[in-house]
Amino acid sequence: MNDPYETSETHLERLLGRALNSFDLPDTVIERLDSALAHASSLRSSHHSAGLHRETYRHTYLLADSTALTLWELVHNTGRDGAEQHELYTDEYEVRLAASRLRRPHRRAGADEAAVPSLDPLDAFDPTADSDSLFESRFESGLGISLDPSFESDLAADLELLSGLLTAPQTPLPRVYLPDNSADHARRVLRRAENVDRPGQEVARPLRAAFAHQITQVFGRHGHAEGKDAGFTLYEHAFLLLDGTETSLWEVEHTATPDGRHMCEVYAERSAAREAMELRARGQVSG
Numbered sequence: 001m002n003d004p005y006e007t008s009e010t011h012l013e014r015l016l017g018r019a020l021n022s023f024d025l026p027d028t029v030i031e032r033l034d035s036a037l038a039h040a041s042s043l044r045s046s047h048h049s050a051g052l053h054r055e056t057y058r059h060t061y062l063l064a065d066s067t068a069l070t071l072w073e074l075v076h077n078t079g080r081d082g083a084e085q086h087e088l089y090t091d092e093y094e095v096r097l098a099a100s101r102l103r104r105p106h107r108r109a110g111a112d113e114a115a116v117p118s119l120d121p122l123d124a125f126d127p128t129a130d131s132d133s134l135f136e137s138r139f140e141s142g143l144g145i146s147l148d149p150s151f152e153s154d155l156a157a158d159l160e161l162l163s164g165l166l167t168a169p170q171t172p173l174p175r176v177y178l179p180d181n182s183a184d185h186a187r188r189v190l191r192r193a194e195n196v197d198r199p200g201q202e203v204a205r206p207l208r209a210a211f212a213h214q215i216t217q218v219f220g221r222h223g224h225a226e227g228k229d230a231g232f233t234l235y236e237h238a239f240l241l242l243d244g245t246e247t248s249l250w251e252v253e254h255t256a257t258p259d260g261r262h263m264c265e266v267y268a269e270r271s272a273a274r275e276a277m278e279l280r281a282r283g284q285v286s287g
Contacts, residue, residue, distance in 0.1 A: 008036040008061060015059060015071065019088040029090055035064035044072075045099075053077040054102055056095055076102050177212035177240045186210050189237055189249050193266035195276070199249065203268050206247065210239040218270075219277075230256040232277050236270070256280040 012033055016022040044056045054076040061069050072095035074087040089095040186207035190199060219234035237249040250273035252265040267273040 008039045011039050011041075011059075012036060012061070015073065015088065018086045019073070020085055021087050025088060025090065029069065032063060032069055033061060036061040036069075037064055038062045047099075052102060054099055056099060074098055078102055175214050175238060175240075175246075177214050177238070179212040182210040182213040182239055183208050185213055186237070186239060186249065189251060189266055192264045193251075194263055195265035195267075197272075198266050199268045203247075203249075206241060207239055207249075209242040211242055212240040214238045219274075230254060230260075230281070232256070232281065234273055234277065252277055252280075254280055 016025075016030075039059060039061045041057055041059045044058050046056075047054045054074065057073040057075065059071045059073060061071075063069060070090075072089045072092055074089070074095050075084060076087075076099075077084055079085045087095075087098060089098065186204070190204055190207075193199075214237075216236045216238070217233060218236050219232070231254060233253045235251040235253070237251060239247050239249075241247065248270075250267045250270050252267070252273050253262065254265075254277065255262055257263050265273070265276055267276065
């Protein structure tokens, strides 16, 4: 299942392309998977009998934000003429439920047709069991809910594997500066800042010698602040000065204001900008 030469993007594309129900996956899941950096796949269960073949696989992706996301794949031969079919789920309980519904007419094995023993713990799964007992058998994990006590240890092993794939630090891409009236751009960024602790003349003065710049969106998220919907976006305005030095302004755009209006804040340090966003999200700053 693990091809060392297959990128996570290609692996995900292949997975979604063959799944019958890929369109049922939440858009938020697909969007998160767009940032997958590495992946690992493993066989979770297998059932082979005279009439029914089914397997479940776990595909774990390491995302750019250092979190992990798992897709559960069900492979079975219930298609026309025994054709192999694939289904994808975001929760282990859902894939177990789907697998439990795959039934072929029971056929007693003859003398020349020995039944193949099942290695699938799904055979012991009863989807009609009392919901309270099912709930009690679950446990919380980093990626959701699992019915398998071995899930937590296996997950740790997968994450360790994925982390090992990224031990070598990624080489940052070189900046591509655009010479486009950059000194005036810096002036306009500072002028629209509404925060009282915005950069002063000690930062503005050197930026008058900026002759090229680059704008990068570093962060973007929608959330809640004081019970209201709020959006946060962080931009880096990087400037190249005449003496060859580089400097940046960090701009926070958000709607975490009492009336929901759009507001811009500018900081000289990235850490200060992130701290400001966190305070705004917790509603600890007014304005």
